[in-house]
Amino acid sequence: MKKKLRWLLPLVALPILWLLYWGMGRDTYVLPSPMAGLEAPEFHLVGFDGDTLSLADLRGRVVILNFWASWCIPCRTEHPVLVQTERTWDDSEVVLLGVVYQDSRANAERFLAQYGGEWTHVLDPSQRTAIDYGVYGVPETFFIGRDGHISHKKVGPVTWDLVRYQVDSLLAVPVSSANAGSVGGTP
């Protein structure tokens, strides 16, 4: 009887050990996003200049959508990477777009005056776009291909290696196949 039950010990212990290994080995703050591979939700947001910008306006270009705030410390860490991103690719190919999250325009502009950066920013006062993208903190960055599909979501500050890898991958997709099926993609 005792010998027969000996197999029970590993059978019970192994799942527990595996669960502990899995549970303690991961960063519980970072959630797996279900949005990679899906079509990026459309938005109509007002920029600092008062113009409304939509994602459809950017169709045909690679879009880096960066949710950020001036009160967010990790956003300062990643800011130089974004500055370099803006300098590396031409606007006609890769668009960097900042979405100001839970912050005022004045604060955002003060931040940009201090840390630099010339790319476009839009305000999301109702946070509806953030909710549409499943944002739960800043910074969060979405890499969107020419066909308007999200290829990757990064929670936390981006690194230059990540940006370069993602953008290069998206640019490597031929324009014709990326635009197939999209409606009126004007570069």
Place this chain on the structure above:
Amino acid sequence: MSAMRRWLPITLVLAFSFPATAVSQEGETARGTAAAQETEAPQTVEDDRSALTDPAEADLDARAAEVAGGLRCPVCRNQSILESNADLSREMHRVVRERLAAGETPEEVEAYFVSRYGEWILLKPQARGINLVVYALPVIVLLLGFLLARNRLRKWARAGAVETSAGATGSGSIGVEDEEWLRDALRES
């Protein structure tokens, strides 16, 4: 030692069943507290006092609160968006209300949030797929424990029956000397 060995499987089985029960009840308690707050705390969909006079608005508020009570606040993690005062939670609550007002079912509203935040956003795990483990495991483990206990008890009872029947025929489990000693001891006390 052998007693410990004997109880080891049962102890392990019981220990394993506890976390599973705890997980499956987590959503339940959150929902419970959310329901309790519904009556006491002010609605997070504030500013709108039409619910005081219009029964349809009040009904919408109640339905929105029920859905919001089951959605996890992405900022504070272990609160529902109904209980949470985080800006994002309040806005999500407003989204819930608007979507319900637009004619969506509570399931559709939940599906929207799951599509954006993942299943993590639901305080109570859905009873399908791998999640069924959480629901089924306590029952299975309890059943296994019951069967194990029943088998053990039967075996012990059978062993006891053999002993007493053996004692009745004369070749008892305690010897004649022991029996005399026991009788003396009982008389003295």
